[in-house]
Amino acid sequence: MSTLLESYTAGRWYAAPDEGRPLLDASTGEVVATISSTGLDLGAMVAYAREVGGPALRSLTFHERAGILKALAKHLGAGKDELYRLSACAGATERDAMVDVDGGIGTLFSYASKGTRELPNDTIVLDGRPEPLGKGGTFVGQHVFTSRPGVAVQINAFNFPAWGMLEKLAPAFLAGLPTIVKPASPTAYVAEALVRRVIESGLLPDGTLQLVAGSAGTLLDELGPQDSVAFTGSAHTANVLRAHPSVATGGVRLGVEADSLNCSILGPDVTADDPELDLFVKGVVTEMTVKAGQKCTAIRRVLVPAGMADTVVDAIAARLARVTVGDPRDAGVRMGPLASLAQRDEVRKAVEALRSSAEIVYGDPDRVEGVDGDAERGAFMAPVLLRARDGATEPHDVEPFGPVSTVLTYDGLDDAIALAARGRGSLVGSLVTHDPAVARTLTLGLTPWHGRILVLDRDDAAESTGHGSPLPVLVHGGPGRAGGGEELGGIRSVLHHMQRTAVQASPDMLTAITGRWTPGSDRREASVHPFRKSLADLRVGDTIASEPRTVTREDIDAFAALTGDTFYAHTDEEAAAANPLFGGIVAHGYLLVSLAAGLFVDPDPGPVLANFGVDNLRFLTPVKADDAIAVTLTVKEITPRTTADYGEVRWDAQVTNRHSEPVATYDVLTLVAKTWDA
Ligand code: NDP
DSSP states (O other): OOEEOOEEETTEEEOOSSOOEEEEOTTTOOEEEEEOOTTOOHHHHHHHIIIIIHHHHHTSOHHHHHHHHHHHHHHHHTOOHHHHHHHHHTTOOHHHHIIIIIHHHHHHHHHHHHHHHHSOSSSOEEEEEEEEOSTTSOOEEEEEEEOOSSOEEEEOOSSOHHHHHHHHHHHHHHTTOOEEEEOOGGGHHHHHHHHHHHHHHTOSOTTSEEEOOSOOTTGGGGOOTTOEEEEESOHHHHHHHHHSHHHHTTOOEEEEEOOOOEEEEEOTTOOTTSHHHHHHHHHHHHHHHGGGGOOTTOEEEEEEEGGGHHHHHHHHHHHHTTOOBBOTTSTTOOBOOOSOHHHHHHHHHHHHHHTTSEEEEEOOSSOOTTOBSOTTTSOOOOOEEEEEOTTOOGGGTOOOOSSEEEEEEESSHHHHHHHHHTTSSEEEEEEEOSOHHHHHHHHHHHGGGEEEEEEEOTTTTTTOOOTTOOOTTSEEOOSGGGOSOOEESTHHHHHHTSEEEEEEEOHHHHHHHHSSOOTTSOOEEOSSOGGGOOTTTOOTTEEEEOOOEEOOHHHHHHHHHHHOOOOHHHHOHHHHHHOTTTSSOBOOHHHHHHHHHHHHOOOSSOSEEEEEEEEEEEEOSOOBTTOEEEEEEEEEEEEEOTTSSEEEEEEEEEEEOTTOOEEEEEEEEEEEESOOOO
């Protein structure tokens, strides 16, 4: 008896009362599991996410959320066998499963790390600097990002059931949004097993991850203006979702990643003897065969100069001939079947459509020769390469979601760009060239139509992550036909989930609201030097204002001699006098910053453990010999580290001259102990 996949709702597993729809093994046709969401209370699910998951998540800081993601990544990494076994049922070879499962876990690690390093240990993100709005400095604007009290519904495609879930979950989780995941039915047994692993870890706060196994039913009806839907799948379903009243008029945000006729362009500089030709061919074959070409980023259009077409076709065909197709559980199989027989029918139909303006030059979509498996019950299909006739239109319109690519020829860079643009917006494009001028022209021509561009040549090939691999730190999504969505890209995708608001207020109010010191707001000068306070005692706004110190010509000479920085403006009276900005010898900027450190430091051992840098250093007014400088240092931001007994303190430093004019401004970054016994 096969297993009925269950949904996870409101803190418990739910089994539908009916038998459910069978999900078949892609190679053998045997039933792997059945699936049904009949009777699932979708309204209760959304309410649970909003009322239980969301508040729990938003009570944690970004660093605490990042810590959970890291622990989750470790937990999942420790038990992948079941996911690999189930991935094979979906037609995935071990390499395919690695992309899906390990790629997903890697994405969690990446977001955990970025969340800790690039977000504050807080629940609010400041976007840019304060904008002064009045001459008197009492009215200031500050953009902030805050979490929305909604739910993120994530509808995934069948091709990457693990990665697709984790790459959407991680940024939403960091952003403070609970997730309801709706995997594609054909491979939902992988997603369900993954959710079970996540839930059994006990790491996620209750209500922050729920699962719909089966049809999404009326899920979108339940959503409102604080909610979002992230969708990956067909353009057809994307359009259904776009037209849904919750999206069309109800304010639900929809992100779409739909089909994409990605291209790879061979530069006109590349000859048959260049290493770039081999890189180009390998790239095409990899994208045709990994995951049996069922990848939203796969190369569907191979653009080559007319004179290279025969060479390229022969080289691709020779490589494809070495690809063994079959059951991925059999050793030696390099390419598995498509996800289902229905999917194979779709791909065959797409090839048929392509044939109206292209010839098949390798493979046969209807005959599965050399396949290790039952071609009647398994969705096997050998790779198919086509070569387009002049003026072909179908390769720019039809997406064969399988191991299929079409070679097209171009005549000049403008033509290559125009052909690439006929895909009407793609996720990724590759340019294989060793000519910097070609790379610039093609890149600038292609960027308006692409979310990501890979420029590949002999110099970066060894480290290249490849055309088809979305990376957590880079944007994944593309304009136009590709859906117009944007996922990943590091913290960008976290901020996509949050609300940006411009707050206008006095500096004191902004400091109180943001928890970060706003220039112009109150400073507190205490009798205790702030370097003698641990994180437990230190407060935003704590300040030390130094006594003035005269900068002498001897200081400038000594600094020049010590450092070797004998730039004429610091050493040569005559030349410095002719400098239009200085009109005479001036102190080195770094001398001023060094003197300022001497003015604000408290020298004895104390809670300040280290100075680890300065940010945003600007020299504003030159300082001549015998002028005097003073420094004011104010606690701007306090970030305790969750995994250490110290934290970061960002100080606002203002160096002024005798006339109180700003000489230098910067942020000083220190590490300070959480507690300190004097
Ligand atoms: P679908 O668009 O049919 O399905 C994608 C997801 O949407 C699935 O989870 C599906 O659930 C869900 N879904 C379908 N209808 C609705 C609805 N009305 N409301 C809410 N959710 C819905 O794509 P397929 O997976 O069937 O793939 C079909 C084609 O899509 C492929 O052949 C390929 O061309 C393209 N595709 C593109 C991808 C890309 O990233 N660019 C990725 C995958 C596919 P369920 O499975 O339960 O129906």
